[in-house]
Amino acid sequence: MEKAKVYVTRDLTPAGLVKVYEALGVHPSGKVAVKISTGEPGGHNYLKPELISDLVQKVNGTIVECNTAYGGRRGDTAAHLEAAKEHGFTAIADVDIMDADGDMDLPVKGGEVLDVDPVGKHLENYDSMINLAHFKGHPMGGFGGALKNQSIGIASAEGKAYIHTVRRTRNPEKLMACWSSNPPEDLDLDAIQDDFLAAMAEAAKAVSDYMTEKSNNPRAILYINVMNNLSRDCDCSAHPEDPCMADIGILASLDPAALDQACIDLIWNSDDPGRDRFVERVEQQRGRKILEHAEKIGLGTRNYELVEI
Numbered sequence: 130m131e132k133a134k135v136y137v138t139r140d141l142t143p144a145g146l147v148k149v150y151e152a153l154g155v156h157p158s159g160k161v162a163v164k165i166s167t168g169e170p171g172g173h174n175y176l177k178p179e180l181i182s183d184l185v186q187k188v189n190g191t192i193v194e195c196n197t198a199y200g201g202r203r204g205d206t207a208a209h210l211e212a213a214k215e216h217g218f219t220a221i222a223d224v225d226i227m228d229a230d231g232d233m234d235l236p237v238k239g240g241e242v243l244d245v246d247p248v249g250k251h252l253e254n255y256d257s258m259i260n261l262a263h264f265k266g267h268p269m270g271g272f273g274g275a276l277k278n279q280s281i282g283i284a285s286a287e288g289k290a291y292i293h294t295v296r297r298t299r300n301p302e303k304l305m306a307c308w309s310s311n312p313p314e315d316l317d318l319d320a321i322q323d324d325f326l327a328a329m330a331e332a333a334k335a336v337s338d339y340m341t342e343k344s345n346n347p348r349a350i351l352y353i354n355v356m357n358n359l360s361r362d363c364d365c366s367a368h369p370e371d372p373c374m375a376d377i378g379i380l381a382s383l384d385p386a387a388l389d390q391a392c393i394d395l396i397w398n399s400d401d402p403g404r405d406r407f408v409e410r411v412e413q414q415r416g417r418k419i420l421e422h423a424e425k426i427g428l429g430t431r432n433y434e435l436v437e438i
Contacts, residue, residue, distance in 0.1 A: 132434045133387035139378040141357050143183040149381040150184055152438050155348045159256025163190035164282055166263060167213045170202045171367030174358035176263045178217035185222045190259060192224045195249040195282065198289035198301035201367065227251035232285035235335040239426050242295050242327045246335035247288030257349045258340060260385065264354040264392045266361035266407055270329065271416020273363050274392055275352045275385040276423055280332035292332050295324045323418050330422040333385065337428060352388045353381045356395065361410040373403035386429030390420050
């Protein structure tokens, strides 16, 4: 497969974000969703409104999210909208909690572990999307970037439970019980983790396929990862660990697998003394398996060219 282009700027400003977006040379059409994490209240590493507002307003985008499956202050629509307001997102754009009116099942084509991907029903209201992710560590997935933002992030609360437990339940109330129950000693935990990572890749592909077919546009989704506040913990945590590395920059691509692979490589090749702590998180959770599976099922390539702008 031909190398995918991944653009990078070291300018971590609103202007830098717009610049790396424009380097893609593709502009979203119709009603534009901008998928971010609004951040669990108490946390502080999520993308800030002042950083993203120029881009969101440039594309006349609607910030979109879905409710969580683990409770917290983003576990229902009213509380989630209030959290988004507290974090300043409602001041820069409309915010749509896409599973406020339930979900819909997207087919998973060529999947090995998922059959459907339950996503927020409001996804059907959008013609194109900017997948705007904060790149960071994650206690279950190892790391979170474009692929996680498009899988777990666009899944409804039921969908999140479905992906995390690899089809065992669609009930958010049972989710933590499934993950915290004491497994039999002969259970292959590595295989279970690999299935979870594969499920995320397959859910991300289901969203990509849906948006492509709905809009008849293979470039219906643009992908941007912001590599700042590089904590081992996800923005879903109310008490995340402080960043362990210095900020790196903003990366963008039309290929989500290439984009996440480039970010991982920048971490791996960094001489920052804190990179070992981030790498440890990814390795503990076998996080790079999501990249392998995404490439295997046709959601992009890990072969890329990094273009500095």
